[in-house]
Amino acid sequence: MYQNSPFVSVIIAHLNQPDHLRRCLRSLAGQDYPRDRYEVIVVDNGSAIPPRTVVEQFRNTRLDFEMTPGPGPARNKGTQLARGEVFAFIDADEFAERSWLRSIGLRFGATTDNIVLGGDVRIACRNPDRPTLLEAYESVFAYRQKEYIEKQGFSGTGNLAVRRDDFFKIGPFGGINVSEDRAWGRDARSHGYRILYVPEMVVFTPARKSLTELQAKWDRHILHDYEDWRLEGKGRSAWYLRAAAVMLSSLLDLRRIFASSRISGLGARIKAMRVLARIRVYRAITMVRVATRTSLPPDAHFWNRQPQP
Numbered sequence: 001m002y003q004n005s006p007f008v009s010v011i012i013a014h015l016n017q018p019d020h021l022r023r024c025l026r027s028l029a030g031q032d033y034p035r036d037r038y039e040v041i042v043v044d045n046g047s048a049i050p051p052r053t054v055v056e057q058f059r060n061t062r063l064d065f066e067m068t069p070g071p072g073p074a075r076n077k078g079t080q081l082a083r084g085e086v087f088a089f090i091d092a093d094e095f096a097e098r099s100w101l102r103s104i105g106l107r108f109g110a111t112t113d114n115i116v117l118g119g120d121v122r123i124a125c126r127n128p129d130r131p132t133l134l135e136a137y138e139s140v141f142a143y144r145q146k147e148y149i150e151k152q153g154f155s156g157t158g159n160l161a162v163r164r165d166d167f168f169k170i171g172p173f174g175g176i177n178v179s180e181d182r183a184w185g186r187d188a189r190s191h192g193y194r195i196l197y198v199p200e201m202v203v204f205t206p207a208r209k210s211l212t213e214l215q216a217k218w219d220r221h222i223l224h225d226y227e228d229w230r231l232e233g234k235g236r237s238a239w240y241l242r243a244a245a246v247m248l249s250s251l252l253d254l255r256r257i258f259a260s261s262r263i264s265g266l267g268a269r270i271k272a273m274r275v276l277a278r279i280r281v282y283r284a285i286t287m288v289r290v291a292t293r294t295s296l297p298p299d300a301h302f303w304n305r306q307p308q309p
Helices: 018-029 071-081 100-109 133-141 145-152 163-172 182-189 209-230 236-252 256-260 268-294
Strands: 008-015 038-044 061-065 086-090 116-121 158-161 194-205
Touching: 008 018, 008 100, 008 236, 018 100, 018 209, 018 256, 038 071, 061 071, 086 100, 086 163, 100 116, 100 133, 100 158, 116 133, 116 145, 116 268, 133 209, 133 236, 133 256, 133 268, 158 194, 158 268, 163 182, 182 194, 209 268, 236 268, 256 268
Parallel strands: 008 038, 008 086, 038 061, 116 194
Antiparallel strands: 086 158, 116 158
């Protein structure tokens, strides 16, 4: 099965998440992929306490450091250290399904086509039968990798794999002031690469614990989107119309909630609807604030806002 499977370097950007990182590394240590066919590289991006004691618990795992802020620079540092034929990226607060590396290795071992792989990202509910408000909402609306890849042309960098040589042809991830997954996906396509959605390439991530955390995520995305909007020469009037459409879109997305297979039961769907309505109003208001520059989020570029469990 593993005759043609490549050596894989798993690269993790880390910032102040030692407990999540431990769970991530534990999932990687339990992969059903030959242990001599992969390595794990953790790149710390300025944690208050470097995760040395965590990394030391796992063999074939090394720790290095990148002080330029942002997950993109941290991942880029990992690629400079990596020995693998394939680079596989996973976030520190995620954990991989046991077959994650096997799915990556088999796909790349079966073809020489110019491809980049993006996998499924699912919400890890503490109690799937009784999800929290945020777990219900994010199970439906967060990390829609299939849609990102097939309709928008990029994969989230929390579950992405690319051949080593191809990564260096495409170029590094961007810095903290850009949406590095979208920008890198655009660069990959411009170099002639196809980004493929691989549903069996699964990782899990916890939902945010509060609406404030979810709002902080949208603060960052809206800032990035508005900068792209301005660079494309589009005006404020069209941006305001877009904000209005965002507010009204919650009505249309009720269908997505009721059609989703990622939550079950009326109670979970009602929870998702409650958060949907609140966050769409917040997004629309924030879009107006960003365009008028009346009040910008003070730490919107701080890439890691996830607290420890």
